[in-house]
Amino acid sequence: MEEKLGLYVKIHELHKRKFKVTQITKELKISRPTVSKYLELTVDEAKAYTEQLLGKKKKLDHYK
Template sequence: MEKLRLYIQIHQLKEQGFKIAAIARKLEISRNTVYKFLGMSFEEATDWVVSLGRRRRKLDRYQDHIVYWLR
């Protein structure tokens, strides 16, 4: 949800007339991130955020072993 909040903030600041560099500075993110979010529709951003939760990570298959070692 934090990513969607960021998406909304970027679009609000752009509508208020802020330039890309000013948005990046204000939100403490890179200009590339600002461009990426401005290039997305809300539906695309929502789909992207949902896909982040479903992604497999490299260490997922080793999770049981790592938890066992840590205990």
């Protein structure tokens, strides 16, 4: 969860520094749709999104 929130913070910091979406993608080595998605989220939505990702069951969980 910390990793995803850290990414959210980095994206918004770069955007505040007037980086364009394509510049952010090159800087962080992530896809353009991912950057756009994170820019649309509020802080609360980002926290909820990361918590949702943690709660998802994985295909291999059955074998643990």
